[in-house]
Amino acid sequence: MISQSHDIYAAARNNAQWCDAMCRAHGTPGVFGERVWSSERRTPPLYPDAVTLTQGATAGEVLGEIDRDAPGCSVKDSFGQLDLSADGFDVLFEARWLHRPAVLIAPVSPDDVTWRPVRTARSLAAWATAWRDGDDSLAGLFRPELLADRATTVLAGTAKDGRTVAGAVVTRSESVVGVSNLFGSDGDLDSAWAGCLATVAHLWPGMPVVGYEHGDSLAAATRQGCVPGGVLRVWLAA
Incomplete structure (x- = not known):
């Protein structure tokens, strides 16, 4: 079963790589940090502005590198651990990782x-x-x-x-x-x-x-x- 271990870390990074590929195709590549992938410019429709890559990523790390003013800002919390409600976000949907x-x-x-x-x-x-x-x-x-x-x-x-x-x-x-x-x-x-x-x-x-x-x-x-x-x-x- 895929768990919050090597498998889910690999899955989260793989998914962030796809998000980055989509952004690069639109001329707006993101940045891979140690704990978060993020884009300082609004991403294409359906694609997040940040993706957590580790369990230790904090709300500050996630939100500090993205444009929160332009409409449609979104964050993909790969480990389901962040609570961004106090920062003005609502849960759009939940999903399950697959392996x-x-x-x-x-x-x-x-x-x-x-x-x-x-x-x-x-x-x-x-x-x-x-x-x-x-x-x-x-x-x-x-x-x-x-x-x-x-x-x-x-x-x-x-x-x-x-x-x-x-x-x-x-x-x-x-x-x-x-x-x-x-x-x-x-x-x-x-x-x-x-x-x-x-x-x-x-x-x-x-x-x-x-x-x-x-x-x-x-x-x-x-x-x-x-x-x-x-x-x-x-x-x-x-």
Whole structure:
């Protein structure tokens, strides 16, 4: 089980690396400190302004390096230990960290969907359209610059008719592979997780998988072999 030990530290740093990759794609890279990753400028929509990297991170360390005046300031507390309510923040949501041990033999992906890395800006645009599912406020979030990031791989699940029906973002770090932004456009999250995990095991054999989810996606990931662990919280400025 993923716990507040090496695994969760690796998962938190991996997730911060993905947040930093998204910010760099938008021209606003963050800074990795000893205990906190942070961005002094407002981050892209859905992405935090700070991520705690250790259990010992304090509210002062988290809030001291970010822009608290611009609307939408948020903090991801990877260890679920901070209380930012006195600083004008409310809990936006809670989630659970996930861990799947490395597998020696890749599981079989569902036959009706083909999973492969996204290589072109046009394919990324099609992926992003499927991912945002009609939410025009998120248009342009996934920029072509992400395709040049060596640690980031966007995976698309394509149906036989050519439609992108599932997908995820994979972030590779030294000891783990992180999965985020997983979706299934037909609502079948079990198949999306099964296909994604099979592809990750094939492309990065011998690497454990980490990530975090809540709600239906957490339940689906658990059914597909991921083990839920500690709680993380995302705080949003009121």
